[in-house]
Amino acid sequence: MNNTPADRSSEPLLQVQDLQVTFKTDLADVRAVRGVSFDVYPGETVGIVGESGSGKSVTNLALMGLVPKPPGRIDGGQVWYDGQNLLELDDRSMQSIRGHKIAMIFQDPMTALNPLMTVGQQLTEMTRLHLGLSKSAANDQAADMLELVGISNAKKRLRDYPHQFSGGMRQRVMIAMALSCQPDLLIADEPTTALDVTIQAQILELLRELQEKRGTSIIMITHDLGVVAEICDRVLVMYAGQVVEKAEVKELFANPQHPYTKGLLRSLPRFDQVTDSLYAIPGQPPDLGNLPAGCAFRDRCDVSVEQCSQEAPELYSLHDGRLVSCFVAKEEASNA
Amino acid sequence: MPEAQTSDNQPLLQVDDLKVHFPFSRGSFLNPERGFIRAVDGLSFDIAEGETLALVGESGCGKSTTARAIINLVKPTSGTVRLNGDDITGLDDKSMMQHRRVVQMVFQDPIASLNPRMTVGDIIGEPLKIHGLAKGKDRKLEVLRLMDLVGLNPRFLNRYPHEFSGGQRQRIGIARALAVNPKLILCDEPVSALDVSIQAQIVNLLRDLQQQLGLSYLFIAHDLSVVRQIANRVGVMYLGRLVELGDSESVYENPTHPYTEALLSAVPVPDPELAASRDRIRLRGEVPSPDKQYPGCSFADRCPLVEDQCRSERPEHKSIADEHTIACWVRQ
Numbered sequence: 280m281n282n283t284p285a286d287r288s289s290e291p292l293l294q295v296q297d298l299q300v301t302f303k304t305d306l307a308d309v310r311a312v313r314g315v316s317f318d319v320y321p322g323e324t325v326g327i328v329g330e331s332g333s334g335k336s337v338t339n340l341a342l343m344g345l346v347p348k349p350p351g352r353i354d355g356g357q358v359w360y361d362g363q364n365l366l367e368l369d370d371r372s373m374q375s376i377r378g379h380k381i382a383m384i385f386q387d388p389m390t391a392l393n394p395l396m397t398v399g400q401q402l403t404e405m406t407r408l409h410l411g412l413s414k415s416a417a418n419d420q421a422a423d424m425l426e427l428v429g430i431s432n433a434k435k436r437l438r439d440y441p442h443q444f445s446g447g448m449r450q451r452v453m454i455a456m457a458l459s460c461q462p463d464l465l466i467a468d469e470p471t472t473a474l475d476v477t478i479q480a481q482i483l484e485l486l487r488e489l490q491e492k493r494g495t496s497i498i499m500i501t502h503d504l505g506v507v508a509e510i511c512d513r514v515l516v517m518y519a520g521q522v523v524e525k526a527e528v529k530e531l532f533a534n535p536q537h538p539y540t541k542g543l544l545r546s547l548p549r550f551d552q553v554t555d556s557l558y559a560i561p562g563q564p565p566d567l568g569n570l571p572a573g574c575a576f577r578d579r580c581d582v583s584v585e586q587c588s589q590e591a592p593e594l595y596s597l598h599d600g601r602l603v604s605c606f607v608a609k610e611e612a613s614n615a
Numbered sequence: 616m617p618e619a620q621t622s623d624n625q626p627l628l629q630v631d632d633l634k635v636h637f638p639f640s641r642g643s644f645l646n647p648e649r650g651f652i653r654a655v656d657g658l659s660f661d662i663a664e665g666e667t668l669a670l671v672g673e674s675g676c677g678k679s680t681t682a683r684a685i686i687n688l689v690k691p692t693s694g695t696v697r698l699n700g701d702d703i704t705g706l707d708d709k710s711m712m713q714h715r716r717v718v719q720m721v722f723q724d725p726i727a728s729l730n731p732r733m734t735v736g737d738i739i740g741e742p743l744k745i746h747g748l749a750k751g752k753d754r755k756l757e758v759l760r761l762m763d764l765v766g767l768n769p770r771f772l773n774r775y776p777h778e779f780s781g782g783q784r785q786r787i788g789i790a791r792a793l794a795v796n797p798k799l800i801l802c803d804e805p806v807s808a809l810d811v812s813i814q815a816q817i818v819n820l821l822r823d824l825q826q827q828l829g830l831s832y833l834f835i836a837h838d839l840s841v842v843r844q845i846a847n848r849v850g851v852m853y854l855g856r857l858v859e860l861g862d863s864e865s866v867y868e869n870p871t872h873p874y875t876e877a878l879l880s881a882v883p884v885p886d887p888e889l890a891a892s893r894d895r896i897r898l899r900g901e902v903p904s905p906d907k908q909y910p911g912c913s914f915a916d917r918c919p920l921v922e923d924q925c926r927s928e929r930p931e932h933k934s935i936a937d938e939h940t941i942a943c944w945v946r947q
């Protein structure tokens with residue numbers, strides 16, 4: 280858990296408003312992100328969890344200006360950072376922000392690392408460009424960063440190519456790369472999936488220290504609810520391209536509101552015992568290229584009512600400041 | 616969890632003293648430095664029919680390399696791999712072909728293992744085609760069945776890998792591995808890119824298939840809660856070797872090697888209140904390097920219990936309970 284509470288009285292560092300992203304495919308227009316809004320305050324860690332394919336990566340790629348166009352298309356929304364709408368910046372201005380002010384740890388290290396360049400070349404490229412380091416200073420810093428993320432013999436391994444590293448080591452190379460320019464906002468997309476739990480704990484501690492020292496904000500996308508519990512202040516839950524619930528981390532775990540969130544928490548495997556048949560949310564997520572009317576979760580929901588198939592719920596604000604996109608949860612909260 | 620169908624005859628897979636050393640040469644032309652990365656350094660284990668053995672351990676300790684060496688994607692430096700009693704160590708692609716129906720692999724890095732120019736339908740159908748198992752309409756029906764099995768919308772049949780999210784790609788890899796009805800699947804982090812609900816679905820699926828078809832799995836994963844749900848036995852690796860191997864229940868209830876203890880204590884708990892208050896064993900000291908040779912125990916430098924002997928002599932595996940061995944001077 281975070282011991283330095285984020286300062287939410289100040290202005291948000293980043294404001295995402297009604298973001299919409301669509302991919303044009305032969306079959307249909309895939310509506311990957313359908314009106315996502317959230318704020319990130321200085322020094323805060325916002326977790327994003329949710330269904331595989333629900334638009335977590337695309338949301339964050341969009342705010343980095345990295346959605347491939349075509350087939351991708353930003354259909355609407357704004358991303359405010361430092362007084363500018365990032366969606367309107369030209370490539371050059373965006374490049375000076377990317378990696379420097381806002382850095383991203385990509386979900387798939389093999390697509391983000393260049394197989395033909397040594398790890399050292401890739402680690403020093405950004406720091407030489409953005410921080411103006413000399414070649415040898417950049418090399419020293421790169422070796423320090425690799426050591427920080429737990430790669431031994433770092434000076435020598437700078438000369439290796441990505442394929443000579445293990446899956447988790449590549450992931451750590453990306454973490455080192457993202458941290459090396461000391462960004463104000465770090466977007467970490469599944470940064471620890473390939474790491475064992477001891478190294479994962481070390482990385483989470485590194486992020487926490489960074490946050491304490493520099494007030495870095497973090498967007499943490501992860502399927503690992505243990506990681507969410509350890510490091511996040513607030514959490515967004517995504518389903519089918521939308522945010523369906525927003526809550527403080529403690530409240531989300533203690534008192535989930537949206538039926539999808541409840542199902543997700545119920546699906547968690549136990550560490551201390553073997554369960555005969557693991558609970559999984561029944562059914563399949565909707566096709567984002569052919570969305571039904573009404574709530575996108577209703578076919579899989581065990582509390583849905585008539586209204587759910589007729590209109591789509593908005594993100595309602597409950598009395599205790601929580602946000603949930605569900606007619607039933609809203610009704611229950613107002614009766615309570 | 617399904618009981619392993621133990622049979623008296625030989626194990627399905629036997630790995631004996633497997634070593635994979637990667638030669639490297641770094642440095643400049645005038646000042647070259649050569650050596651070996653000892654990715655896998657003397658690994659032995661069996662997998663019985665219908666059994667799941669999980670391999671867990673530090674990132675970079677050689678789990679993926681072990682799996683790749685078993686199906687000859689990298690050439691073992693020494694040791695033997697037997698499948699159904701046949702020595703398959705170091706077979707070339709052609710001779711390996713007939714064994715590929717028996718053993719399949721789900722790769723850790725889905726995007727790197729899927730051909731970007733093939734549609735999902737072709738990717739999943741390819742093994743059916745290669746092994747001449749189904750043609751035309753039958754093949755398509757079988758592909759659709761497999762997609763449904765792993766929770767992929769059949770409408771995605773003609774889409775390309777880059778049009779999918781990370782977790783969806785992982786499921787394409789699982790469907791492809793299942794296509795030929797193998798006896799053994801080497802699963803390298805098969806569920807780590809998936810949300811917990813789909814993860815549960817896949818774990819249930821793998822367990823069901825095991826019960827119906829007597830499948831065996833080598834299951835590589837970092838998520839120790841998932842491992843608990845699927846493994847009959849667990850092997851804990853550290854720097855190319857097993858340090859603890861045993862019945863799953865026994866290892867989880869009585870972790871005995873100091874590295875296993877540290878590992879199990881570091882599992883993050885999905886509870887913000889508990890997460891704040893809990894103790895975990897922190898590993899100090901430098902992470903050891905696979906390009907150095909350690910005469911003693913490779914964990915010695917980071918071990919809280921280290922004694923003199925640990926640095927000079929390598930500990931062998933000794934039994935500490937039924938079906939449970941460790942390699943540690945102090946705890947044996």
Ligand SMILES: Nc1ncnc2c1ncn2[C@@H]1O[C@H](COP(=O)(O)OP(=O)(O)OP(=O)(O)O)[C@@H](O)[C@H]1O
Pocket residue numbers: 302303304309311329330331332333334335336337338347350351386567777778779780781782783808810
């Ligand atoms: N290039 C593309 N063309 C078509 N569809 C795409 C493309 N990229 C992403 N999509 C679709 O957009 C949706 C959102 O994808 P995204 O990668 O954001 O999911 P995610 O929430 O990050 O999932 P995961 O947890 O599996 O990584 C998915 O349904 C995916 O199939």
Ligand SMILES: Nc1ncnc2c1ncn2[C@@H]1O[C@H](COP(=O)(O)OP(=O)(O)OP(=O)(O)O)[C@@H](O)[C@H]1O
Pocket residue numbers: 442443444445446447448473474475637652653654673674675676677678679680681723905
């Ligand atoms: N082709 C290669 N050339 C040189 N070294 C390699 C090669 N492949 C792997 N290695 C090295 O071998 C060691 C073991 O790698 P491996 O991928 O087997 O680890 P792993 O246990 O799967 O790790 P992770 O949990 O991070 O995926 C690492 O030090 C890695 O750098």
Ligand SMILES: [Mg+2]
Pocket residue numbers: 335336337386468780781782
């Ligand atoms: Mg993603």
Ligand SMILES: [Mg+2]
Pocket residue numbers: 445446447678679680723803
């Ligand atoms: Mg690996």
